[in-house]
Amino acid sequence: MTDPQIALLMLGLFIFMVFLGFPIAFTLMAMGIGFGYYAYFDGARMWRGFNRLDETATWWDSTSLWIDGFFNNRIFDLFVNQTYTVMSNEVLTAVPLFLFMGYIVERANIVDRLFTTLNIASKNVPGSMGVAALITCALFATATGIVGAVVTLMGLLALPAMLRARYDPSFASGIICAGGTLGILIPPSIMLIVYAAASGVSIVRLYAGALLPGFLLVGLYLLYVVGRSILQPSAAPRPKDDEVPDVPKLKLVVMIMTSFFPLAFLILAVLGSILFGLATPTEAASIGALGGIVLAFAYRAMTFQRMRESVYLTVRTTAMVCWLFVGSYTFSSVFSYLGGEHVITEFVTGLDITPLQFLLLAQLIIFLLGWPLEWSEIIIIFVPIFLPLLEIFGIDPLFFGILVALNLQTSFLTPPMAMSAYYLKGIAPPEIRLTQIFKGVMPFLFMVFLSMAVVYLAPQIVFYLPEQIYGR
Template identity: 80%
Template sequence: MTDPQAALSMLAIFIVLVFLGFPIAFTLMALGLFYGYFAYYDEGRMWRAFDRLGDDAGALESWRLWFEGFLNNRIFDLLVNQTYTVMSNEVLTAIPLFLFMGYIVERSNIVDRLFGSLNIASKNVPGSMGVAALITCALFATATGIVGAVVTLMGMLALPQMLKARYDPSFAAGIICAGGTLGILIPPSIMLIVYAAASGVSIVRLYAAAILPGLILVGLYLLYVVGRSILQPKVAPRPTDDEVPDVPAGRLIWMLITSFFPLAVLILAVLGSILFGLATPTEAAAIGALGGIVLAVAYRAMTFLRLQESVYLTVRTTAMVCWLFVGSYTFSSVFSYLGGEHIISDFVQGMDLTPLQFLILAQIIIFLLGWPLEWSEIIIIFVPIFLPLLELFGVDPLFFGILVALNLQTSFLTPPMAMSAYYLKGIAPPEVQLTMIFKGIMPFLFMVILSMIIVYNFPGVVYNLPEMFYGA
């Protein structure tokens, strides 16, 4: 087997093992070590040690030398170096702090207050509960960046109230599923941190570039909710006074001050300190983690058990991301050494694609990968395969990253493997069937595709803020 053939078999075996359900991080490391041993094998030293095994007097020493020769392979040095590189990456150190902020905010009882306040404030808007749920999802998802947590919590909080208010189950479910995925796009997004670490693009420029596309997507969601509520009032009836009571203006303002503004200020403080150069992403994440603790204490929701849960979940998720990086770096290094990158590059160049065709092909592949894989696995494992090709087609990695971030919304919304639908189904009432949730998701999926078309045709949406803050 030649080196390029070994590289292709390495990739093929990985894909098969993923679909069989093997743990992805350890599958990557195992394949990297196995094929890396083949790639870096030092035959001379191994056989010199093996030739001495017939000498009985020195058998023990011969076995020691043979074992030493077995371990004297550069793949083990590569694994150690890649592990150290990942653990010492300054960009990745922001991940556990942002995760901790999200888990603390999730447990601070602020979301139920936020949804209640926005629900009352938007009472006279068509589809008011849907609008309130979307805005709550956007803020909460931005603060946490954890899709499963947002969809689950909003499903327990908002879905029963929307169903009680006679909302169409599909419509209500689609709002929660789509809103819950926004945290992987809108800064401070953990997904963008991972992309920055994988691609070498500045995280602060990525954050600035993602703001307007994120707002555009939220705006399209809101337009759809309000527009459909006007055209089909039966899917989102206006709430009665019993369902959403009238509240004096003064009390409503106080409700918003104590629910909406604390979370908004926390998010703006974290994001603003990054964008204006007042703090690095890691320092801003530390500010956010401290702010999350302050909010939990202020809302009298901080207990030792909740703190313990937040720390445990933070460590578990961070370990998953870091070991994915270690496995991916080891796998990709061996894959490249065997010539796999050149095969893919030559194949794509041989297709004679235009930049637009290349972008469409890349996004279709990422869209399809979103069915069996999580966003973290796509960003860490497969996006680096496309990165060397960007220069060939004149595509800016910053622009590509924003398109990928938009596209990854679909990985949570596309049946039959729409994870946000399964998160919601797990806590939804029995009458809300999975097919209903899939039906409600589909219009929001088209909104995501429309947002990608807008971004491609108006690239200033991506570049304006980075150029304003940091120059061309």
């Protein structure tokens, strides 16, 4: 077999092992070191050593040559260097800080106050409880970036309230599932930090570019919720007087000031300091983590147990992301050295496709990968395969990254592997069937595809803010 064929075998074996359920990070490292040992093996050096042995050589001299030949392989140097590179990456330093901020905010008992306040404030809007749930999901998802936590917490808080208000179970479930995934796209998104580290695109430009597409998607979601509530009142009945209390305006203002504004201010402070160059993402994430702790103390929700849980979850998730990077960097280095990347580039360019067709093909592959894989694995392992092809087709990596971020919403919403639906089913009342949840997320899935089409047809939605703030 030629080296490029071995590279393709390496990729095929990795995909096969993933589907068997092996841990992805350690599978990448094992594949990288195993095939890298072959790729970097210097048999001639060992043979020259044996030729220098004479009749006076002892068995230990021969054994030493075998040991030296076995361990003196550049793959081990590569693995150590890649590990150090990942652990010292300044962009990735922001990941644990943003995660810690999210886990602290999740435990600060903010969400129940926020949902109650927004429900009262929007009671005259069609589908008011759905609108309140969606805005709460969007704000909470933006602050945490942890899909499972947002869907689970909002499922425990908002879903029972919406069912008591006689909302259609599918409609209510779809709102929570779709709203919980928005943290992947809307800054300060951890997914965008990981993409920046994988692609070399400036994280501040990514954040600026993701803002308007994020608001576009939220707007489409809200438009669907309000529109369906008007066209099908039985799916979202107007609340009765005893279900949503009348609150004096002054008290309502106080409720908004104590529930909505603290979290919104924290998000805007972190995001604004990054976008306007007042702080690096790592420094802003540090302030965000500190702000999360202050909020938890202000709401009297900070305990030693919650702090310990937040630290533990932060360390566990960060370790997963970093070891994925180590494995991916090692795997991709060996894959490229064997000529696999060149084979893929030649194959794609040989198809004689247009940039639009390439984008559709790439997004279709990412869409299908979203069924068995998490977003972190897709960004770290598979997206770098497409990155060298972007220059060939004249596609801006910033634009491609935003399309990927939009596309990854679908990985949590597409049956049969819609993880948001499974998160919600785990805590939903027994009478809520999984098929009902799947039915509820389908319209929101259509909204994601619609937003991707709008972004492609009007790319200035992505480029406007980065160009206005940072220039071309």
